[in-house]
Amino acid sequence: MIKAINAYIGYSNNIPILRNINLEINDNSVLIGPNGSGKTTFLNAVLGFSKVLKGKLLVFGIEVSNLRNFLGITSNIVDVYKILSVKIKELVEIYAELYGVDKAEIFSTLRYFNFNSFDKKLHELSLGQQKIIGNSLALASNPKLALLDEPFENLDPTKRLKLIRMLTEFRKGKVILTSHEIDLVKKLKDWNLYLVFNGSIYGPFRASKINELYISKGKIENALFVINTNNGCFSITENQGDLPLSSIGDIENLEVMLND
């Protein structure tokens, strides 16, 4: 599905945010990492919003820059759904037509999330409602690959659980999502997990094995990965270490907890 070969990715020339990325993603996956680590930049590179400065990034075997009218990749980024300033009802109809899918499917997904502000425009919605629109358009448009950037952000607990249920039952295609909330990611048991730190991507791990992963400060022998951050390095180990990964809750807490 996605193959990165020695890829350097960034927004402006010669300033890579992700460095020397080598990976192949063929399954449902979560990119987990703190803010600014490069998770969104990676998804943006698949969409063509960030640049591959060096190396290659192939999506279904095609270089991102060569994709044109490629049906099957969808995104939940709200900015891509601002083609016209119209009511949500009409916006859904427009994108159903552009994606070539049944609008009823999108409407029913929106209703699943208790969304009923169809007469409002996108900019009149709360951030949570905008996220529901993005998630629903991405997941209900028959994607081979749905790219969800922070899909749980700004959602209330009930809708987060609904989204988790929808993701675990999603069979139409594959999903790659970014998050910094380990508690939620733990529920996506048979998904692959990638850790993103400081411009590097580590993994995959099985999300079901998250309870067996530990984090320890410093460089540890036989570690699965040694992760370098601006505040020093730490190691990911199996079955023993300073801190179970699953206990962190939010990956943003990691460095604070390790430094305590």
Place this chain on the structure above:
Amino acid sequence: MIRKIVISILTSKPIWIWGVTFSILWLILGVFVFSQGIPKEFYLYYAGVIVSALIVWVYTNLISNLSNNFILSSASLYYAFKFTKLTPKKYLLYYVASISIITLIISGIMLVLATLLFTMRFNTLIFPNNILGFLGIIVLSSIFIILFSVLLALVIPPKYLQLSSLIPQLLYFALVLGQIFVGYPYLITYTSPFNDMQLLLFQEYTGYNPPLSFVNPFQQFLNPDYLLVSLFSWDSVLYFLDVIFLGKIKPRNIEEARQF
């Protein structure tokens, strides 16, 4: 899609306030204040100058608003061309059809108002000489409007967002009002699309050949066929350029539009 574009633009307040209402105010001034001492045989001629200049003013405002909209939807367009069925050609055609409908509606309102007010003022029916020809020029002009707006949006960096409003208005003042109050050589008058639109509307409204300058209206005349060829050429060249530029559109950071 066309219906949604039409609704989206017709519900835009700036077009009605700055474009239509402002023009109606000038129409009222033109009918009741500036028309003192106009000889009877020039009633239609005078009305033709006012109506054509004001309709092109409404078009100028449409260009400003549309190009602002295109700049703001660059990310959506980039995404849509890459990951949906939408192509630059289809997009332009949707817009050409939509803007034709919008200009016909707005010009129709202006025309009805102008007919009522001038007829009331001059106590004789003031009505376009060739209504079908007038409508034909409106459609040809609407093609120019949409294509020029897209080009402006694609070449102006978001940092200079205000230019997309300023440029059409400066061109209107310099070319249309300049031709009416000062006069320009043949080359400028024929090749300026703003003058082509105004003078062709004038010609269809009055049935008179447009003059090179309205300062000395009966000395040198313009050939309407050349004006038509010039406007048609502008439409063709802009269509060609827009298709190329839209195909290479890049998502743009709207935050750059902030001045401080």
